[in-house]
Amino acid sequence: PADKEILGRATWTFLHTMAAYYPDKPSPMEQSTMKSLLTSFSQFYPCGHCAEHLREEMKVDPPKVESRRDLSWWMCGMHNKVNEMLGKDKFDCNKVDERWRDGPSD
Ligand code: FAD
Structure with a gap:
């Protein structure tokens, strides 16, 4: 894509915000849906070498989907x-x- 930086910033905004609003106690179904979302995401992220690197990292350190805090x-x-x-x-x-969730306290 034309702008890896803009794509990256927008994507991190999405990913961190999604994690910040993930359930504290996700059901088994929610946990498995989140795992497959992240797996699919790492397959289709439209920056080829970024996606490849992400897949490698996810092999070493698989997504933690047991709670909002773990995922964040x-x-x-x-x-x-x-x-x-x-x-x-x-x-x-x-x-x-x-x-990504509360905003600054002051
Ligand atoms: P970004 O890194 O986009 O961060 C945006 C904001 O997130 C920051 O301003 C900060 O407030 C907050 N933030 C920063 N770090 C964290 C953190 N650890 N946890 C929570 N919030 C945080 N670019 C490449 O050149 N090569 C790559 O291989 C590459 N791989 C990428 C893989 C993925 C999955 C994604 C989403 C992006 C990737 N990028 C890659 C893009 C890169 O990470 C940046 O998005 C881009 O360089 C713009 O950086 P930035 O300095 O604007 O801030």
Whole structure:
């Protein structure tokens, strides 16, 4: 695609927000649907080498879908691996809810 950066920002916004609003206690069906969503996502993400890298990372560290908190942390970890690879700062995963769900407290 023409702009990997814009696609990346928009996609992370979607992925982190989805994780932030995932159920605290997902049903077995919700858990398996989320797993297949992420698997499908890593197959079709329209940046070929990004998708390939994501699939490799997901083999080593499979999605944690047992709760909202687990999924949010897992997603943060995935994003940090990409940040690291690109030489960007690591994000403090304690702040995922503030960033993607609640907004800043002040
Ligand atoms: P982004 O990294 O897009 O982040 C957007 C916002 O998310 C940040 O401003 C920050 O507020 C917040 N944030 C940052 N880190 C975290 C975190 N760990 N947890 C929660 N929130 C966070 N680009 C490449 O060049 N090569 C690749 O291989 C590559 N792989 C990618 C794989 C995936 C699955 C995705 C979605 C994107 C990938 N990208 C890749 C794009 C890249 O990650 C960035 O989106 C892009 O470089 C724009 O970066 P940015 O600095 O604007 O912020």
